Amino acid sequence: MSETMTATKPKSRVASKANEGALGGLSLNEIHHGNFIELVKALPDRSVDLIIADPPYNASKGGAWSMQHGKLPGFGGDWKKIAEIWDDMPLDDYLAFTLTWLAEAQRVLKSTGSMWVHGTYHNAGISNIAMQILGVEIINEIVWYKRNSFPNLSGRRLTASHETIIWAHRGGKREYRFNYEHSKDGDFSHDNLKSAGKQMRTVWDIPNNKAKEELAHGKHPAQKPERVSRRLIQLSAAPNDICLVPFAGAGTECVAAKREGLRFIGFETEKEYLDIARNRLEDS
Ligand SMILES: C[S@@+](CC[C@H](N)C(=O)[O-])C[C@H]1O[C@@H](n2cnc3c(N)ncnc32)[C@H](O)[C@@H]1O
Numbered sequence: 381m382s383e384t385m386t387a388t389k390p391k392s393r394v395a396s397k398a399n400e401g402a403l404g405g406l407s408l409n410e411i412h413h414g415n416f417i418e419l420v421k422a423l424p425d426r427s428v429d430l431i432i433a434d435p436p437y438n439a440s441k442g443g444a445w446s447m448q449h450g451k452l453p454g455f456g457g458d459w460k461k462i463a464e465i466w467d468d469m470p471l472d473d474y475l476a477f478t479l480t481w482l483a484e485a486q487r488v489l490k491s492t493g494s495m496w497v498h499g500t501y502h503n504a505g506i507s508n509i510a511m512q513i514l515g516v517e518i519i520n521e522i523v524w525y526k527r528n529s530f531p532n533l534s535g536r537r538l539t540a541s542h543e544t545i546i547w548a549h550r551g552g553k554r555e556y557r558f559n560y561e562h563s564k565d566g567d568f569s570h571d572n573l574k575s576a577g578k579q580m581r582t583v584w585d586i587p588n589n590k591a592k593e594e595l596a597h598g599k600h601p602a603q604k605p606e607r608v609s610r611r612l613i614q615l616s617a618a619p620n621d622i623c624l625v626p627f628a629g630a631g632t633e634c635v636a637a638k639r640e641g642l643r644f645i646g647f648e649t650e651k652e653y654l655d656i657a658r659n660r661l662e663d664s
Contacts, residue, residue: 631657
């Protein structure tokens with residue numbers, strides 16, 4: 381498998397018939413409309429191979445900052461005010477939310493599986509603490525360096541130019557899959573921080589810009605570039621594995637799973653994003 385810099389046109393290696401199916405009564409290769417925390421209850425214990433979670437970062441704090449430019453003045457870097465109810469919870473609620481969805485993620489993940497959880501300083505510490513409370517073992521913390529970050533307009537902070545991705549397994553005996561050879565010898569030539577043939581480090585240089593196809597059906601305010609998820613999959617999954625995407629947004633992680641020959645099951649509360657995601661999946 382090689383990491384791609386642009387979203388490639390229909391190259392899914394999913395043989396649609398062979399991979400149709402359901403998990404706990406919910407169809408695979410579909411994004412389900414609704415709250416992950418409620419719908420996930422239908423999924424059996426230890427039934428998924430991989431989880432890629434891009435939860436709300438809880439960065440849309442109330443306060444006086446203006447929505448005029450869609451940015452967070454004084455919050456550093458290019459953090460966008462998502463201005464959605466799902467991204468603005470009191471701290472206690474956010475911790476409870478994180479503990480709840482992570483407990484479900486831990487429950488449904490196989491012992492051979494991995495979970496990857498996106499974050500920034502707004503929420504990554506909370507995910508970390510929640511994992512420790514639940515006994516989810518952190519394997520690595522990735523620093524995703526975004527070389528093309530938006531400059532800090534106020535000049536009162538450093539330019540925020542990274543996010544973190546926590547790699548973890550469900551806890552207990554370490555049986556998680558790691559495609560070590562690929563991590564060392566795969567093609568990561570666009571990544572200025574990866575030396576060919578050398579062990580992959582925990583700082584990844586992946587530009588945040590999206591290919592045209594990734595935006596063709598509309599934008600999501602917190603949309604990730606597909607190539608990040610494709611790297612996560614390539615490092616920790618096998619063909620035909622089931623990838624759970626609790627917070628599907630515009631469908632990036634589901635599209636990546638499909639393109640990498642995995643099955644997937646996603647969840648999304650907002651119809652507007654669900655429509656974008658479903659259209660993207662049709663094209664991929
Ligand atoms: C950070 S965004 C994910 C963006 C996605 N990675 C992409 O590239 O499009 C988080 C998404 O989770 C959704 N969401 C929030 N709470 C949810 C819940 N309890 N269950 C399912 N989806 C939820 C939001 O509507 C939002 O679209």
